[in-house]
Amino acid sequence: VAIIMDGNGRWAEQHGVARAKGHERGGKTVQRVIDLCGEKGIGWLTLYAFSTENWGRSKIEVTYLMNMLSKYLRERLPEMMEKNVRLHAIGELHMLPKSCREQLEKSIAATRENTGVNVVLALSYGSRQEITAAARQLARKVQKGEITPDDITPELLGAHLYTADMPDPDLLIRTSGEMRISNYLLWQISYAELWVTDVLWPDFGREELEAALLSYRGRQRRFGKR
Ligand code: IPE
Ligand code: IPE
Ligand code: MG
Numbered sequence: 001v002a003i004i005m006d007g008n009g010r011w012a013e014q015h016g017v018a019r020a021k022g023h024e025r026g027g028k029t030v031q032r033v034i035d036l037c038g039e040k041g042i043g044w045l046t047l048y049a050f051s052t053e054n055w056g057r058s059k060i061e062v063t064y065l066m067n068m069l070s071k072y073l074r075e076r077l078p079e080m081m082e083k084n085v086r087l088h089a090i091g092e093l094h095m096l097p098k099s100c101r102e103q104l105e106k107s108i109a110a111t112r113e114n115t116g117v118n119v120v121l122a123l124s125y126g127s128r129q130e131i132t133a134a135a136r137q138l139a140r141k142v143q144k145g146e147i148t149p150d151d152i153t154p155e156l157l158g159a160h161l162y163t164a165d166m167p168d169p170d171l172l173i174r175t176s177g178e179m180r181i182s183n184y185l186l187w188q189i190s191y192a193e194l195w196v197t198d199v200l201w202p203d204f205g206r207e208e209l210e211a212a213l214l215s216y217r218g219r220q221r222r223f224g225k226r
Contacts, residue, residue: 001037001212002046002169002192004184005029007176007200014200020064025202027072031079036209037117038083044118044167048184052092052126066097069123073103077110084116090162091125120166127186134160163188171216175201175208193219 005026012022030047037045050065080087087107096104104123137160141147147156158164168188174180177198181189195212197204 001042001044002048002172002185002189003033004048004172004174004182005201005204006174006178006182008202010176011200011202019061022202023065023068027068029202029204030072031076032205033209034085034117034119035083036206038085040209040213042117044120044169046090046120046122046166046169046185048122048125048182050091050123050125051183052124052129053183055095055124066100069096070100070103073100073107077107080107080111080119081114084114085111086114086116086118087111088118088120088166089123090120090130091123092129093123095124118166120163122184125162126183127181128183130161131157131187158187161187168192171195171212173197173209173212175199175204191221191223193221 008022008026009019010022011025012019015021030049033047034045049069054065055062089104089108093101093104100123104121134157138147138152138157142149142152163185168190169185169192172185172189172192172194174194174196177196179196185192193216195215197208197212199208
């Protein structure tokens with residue numbers, strides 16, 4: 001399952017509080033959804049936490065989100081260990097502030113042997129940037145004579161994305177009603193089922209996840225066949 005966690009700002013607006021409060025509540029939802037995925041036996045949960053384009057927000061908001069990320073990772077590590085969660089991250093991670101990067105590396109290393117839900121945080125992530133980086137790596141390999149242009153297949157390109165070794169999402173959920181992808185996993189969601197709810201991310205919970213899974217179960221996936 002992949003999720004575009006949207007609507008923290010609108011939640012804050014609706015409640016007459018600062019955007020930061022919305023993000024804080026959104027952080028609580030993350031824990032709730034990880035727990036639910038564990039309970040439901042979902043193997044991989046990929047969460048869009050910060051996009052390449054989100055760097056364009058105000059400095060105050062970006063700083064708040066980065067601090068929240070470090071704090072979240074630090075505080076939740078014991079719980080992740082206890083719940084057997086394995087953490088991964090995708091995106092231009094070198095763009096993150098040093099404290100975030102270090103805490104992220106620490107949490108990823110600490111949870112490496114865990115065998116429960118694989119939680120993938122998409123941070124400073126943009127799908128076009130990811131595909132471009134893969135194209136660049138392949139071009140270098142051709143230049144060095146390691147491969148020829150004809151060796152480039154969808155599988156080889158996929159193996160050069162941040163998500164190499166991760167399964168493609170079967171279900172993409174977006175909260176707060178927007179019918180768009182916002183530069184998320186463009187390659188990987190080729191055949192994902194889509195589910196959008198008007199519920200804002202801080203309000204997302206069991207009921208919404210179960211509704212999404214129920215809808216998914218009722219779909220007939222044809223993959224272009226009949
Ligand atoms: C999602 O909530 C969180 C991030 C993008 C970091 P938003 O902050 O985009 O909330 P809205 O879309 O303004 O309601
Ligand atoms: C997508 O939400 C990015 C994340 C959830 C991290 P945005 O709020 O940034 O997307 P747009 O601006 O509505 O497309
Ligand atoms: Mg938004």
